[in-house]
Amino acid sequence: MDRVTPSAFHQGEQAAQERVGVRDKMAPISQRVFRDFMPEQHRELFTRLPYLVVGGLDGEHQPWASLLFGDPGFITSPDARQLRISARPRPEDPLASLLTVEAPVGLLGIELATRRRNRANGRIAQVDDGGFSVAIEQSFGNCPKYIQARMPDTTTPYPASDTPSAGRRSDRLDRTTAAIVDRADTLFIASAHPASDERGMANQGVDVSHRGGPPGFVQAEADGRHLALPDYAGNFFFNTLGNLLLNPRAGLVVPDFASGDLLVIATDARIDWQATDDRRFPGAQRLVRLAIREVTHLERAMPWRWSGPEPSPYLPSMARY
Numbered sequence: 001m002d003r004v005t006p007s008a009f010h011q012g013e014q015a016a017q018e019r020v021g022v023r024d025k026m027a028p029i030s031q032r033v034f035r036d037f038m039p040e041q042h043r044e045l046f047t048r049l050p051y052l053v054v055g056g057l058d059g060e061h062q063p064w065a066s067l068l069f070g071d072p073g074f075i076t077s078p079d080a081r082q083l084r085i086s087a088r089p090r091p092e093d094p095l096a097s098l099l100t101v102e103a104p105v106g107l108l109g110i111e112l113a114t115r116r117r118n119r120a121n122g123r124i125a126q127v128d129d130g131g132f133s134v135a136i137e138q139s140f141g142n143c144p145k146y147i148q149a150r151m152p153d154t155t156t157p158y159p160a161s162d163t164p165s166a167g168r169r170s171d172r173l174d175r176t177t178a179a180i181v182d183r184a185d186t187l188f189i190a191s192a193h194p195a196s197d198e199r200g201m202a203n204q205g206v207d208v209s210h211r212g213g214p215p216g217f218v219q220a221e222a223d224g225r226h227l228a229l230p231d232y233a234g235n236f237f238f239n240t241l242g243n244l245l246l247n248p249r250a251g252l253v254v255p256d257f258a259s260g261d262l263l264v265i266a267t268d269a270r271i272d273w274q275a276t277d278d279r280r281f282p283g284a285q286r287l288v289r290l291a292i293r294e295v296t297h298l299e300r301a302m303p304w305r306w307s308g309p310e311p312s313p314y315l316p317s318m319a320r321y
Contacts, residue, residue, distance in 0.1 A: 013242030092167030
């Protein structure tokens with residue numbers, strides 16, 4: 001009898017892999033990819049970044065995503081199983097209240113300029129006025145596909161807003177926030193799954209991932225209450241889609257590199273596996289359809305400007321630059 005290779009993927013990820021016919025192929029790969037510590041090259045990347053993508057989970061199992069900023073070195077790694085982040089979200093950011101001791105958290109260290117990205121998921125070990133520390137439970141790398149490369153200009157701040165906002169909240173997109181979605185070429189999506197798997201795997205909790213494409217790759221419907229997000233061919237881990245099969249909610253953060261604003265969006269999510277003929281999304285393997293629950297518009301949330309994008313070479317037929 002053939003021996004079945006155990007998989008580090010949880011049941012949602014395995015179900016997504018089964019649907020596209022790659023589950024058996026992915027099981028042995030998982031044993032090599034996922035670690036309960038950060039390799040030295042992952043630690044090095046995190047500690048030189050001036051920004052960090054963070055995902056959290058509220059009491060209603062709604063994931064949230066946002067971005068934190070600081071001078072290079074605001075993230076440190078005391079050892080291979082710890083990260084210290086010397087920054088906190090703005091008080092009006094929905095993520096701010098979720099960063100409590102023992103809370104699950106997903107981290108994405110992504111260097112847009114070089115298209116390097118690494119994931120680190122775990123639980124918050126300590127919180128103080130200056131930031132928080134994370135005990136790492138899972139670490140793994142990601143491929144550079146679909147990242148629109150750009151360089152932060154940390155010496156040039158965005159101009160101050162004439163009408164500063166404490167974070168406008170709504171149950172839908174308005175004209176301003178819909179325009180931010182329309183010109184977006186980058187967003188980050190947080191997802192989560194129940195921590196009740198009988199195997200007790202360390203890869204449970206919150207995850208946050210990158211999505212990218214040409215401006216317009218994510219579509220806002222006319223009612224302002226729905227989004228359509230394409231899913232392209234990738235590494236077949238299905239971390240996000242696997243989570244959504246178990247907990248069909250997602251949190252988005254959409255950076256507006258033109259203004260420095262962030263959109264933080266809570267959604268209900270549904271995977272459309274039969275959407276490959278949608279002409280709005282050439283090359284998409286499937287769509288994630290998102291019903292908006294809440295939108296928070298954080299004005300001037302990014303502290304400095306960015307260069308223009310260098311389109312991903314994996315999307316030559318879709319570029320609209």
